[in-house]
Amino acid sequence: MSEELKHRTVEIIRILTEKYPDATVTLDYDNPFQLLISTILAAQSTDVKVNEVTKTLYKKYRTPEDFANANPAELEQDIHATGFYHQKARSIIETSQDIINQFGGRVPGTMEELTNLRGVGRKTANVVLGNAFGIPGVIVDTHMLRVSARLGLVNREDAAKKNAVKVERQLMEIVPHKEWTHFSNLILFLGRDICTARTPRHTECPLLHLCPTGQAAIHTPRK
Ligand code: SF4
Known part of the structure; x- marks a missing residue:
């Protein structure tokens, strides 16, 4: 080089x-889990739209358990405005289930662990690592x-x-x-x-x- x-x-x-x-990241979040969910929602959408949706979403679903046990059709409605809601609802539910089953409800802090979660790729993992854990990622x-x-x-x-x-x-x-x-x-x-x-x-x-x-x-x- x-x-x-x-x-x-x-x-x-x-x-x-x-x-x-x-x-800095323009998604609103209070903890690594919310940043992870917001980043999934931001695909093919805008941060402004996602922040509008999560303002009420995170009052209704407060924990990984709430998302893991969500009714898929209801969650799809709740995130509808961000687009691609069917795939996103599935990713959010599966990721939340993995976080509970594999990590006791805490978002893991390494690239390998994050990308092993269903619905999480390198881009999403780097957003979470860099902004919520202080671990640099491109x-x-x-x-x-x-x-x-x-x-x-x-x-x-x-x-x-x-x-x-x-x-x-x-x-x-x-x-x-x-x-x-x-x-x-x-x-x-x-x-x-x-x-x-x-x-x-x-x-x-x-x-x-x-x-x-x-x-x-x-x-x-x-x-
Ligand atoms: S193409 Fe280059 S000069 Fe033009 S706006 Fe982008 S970064 Fe700036």
């Missing part, structure tokens, strides 16, 4: 930390795939194919370990704010001078 790429990544973190000093979601590829930090083909495992590995090579979660949150903020999927605002971006995609865009004459 080139030293230049590592230095550029450190500079990206420095600049984005100035731009987004409060970049969170590869749709924003990370898009923005890290545009910045030239990862292989574009891997990102285009949504190969999250390869992209995560490449980023782990160039982002300092203690910054993995922080870097993920910064890229998420940039992806929502400026480097959006359809109309990235290159000229307003604080990373323009470091970004091959932005440079190419502003130097290409408009037809």
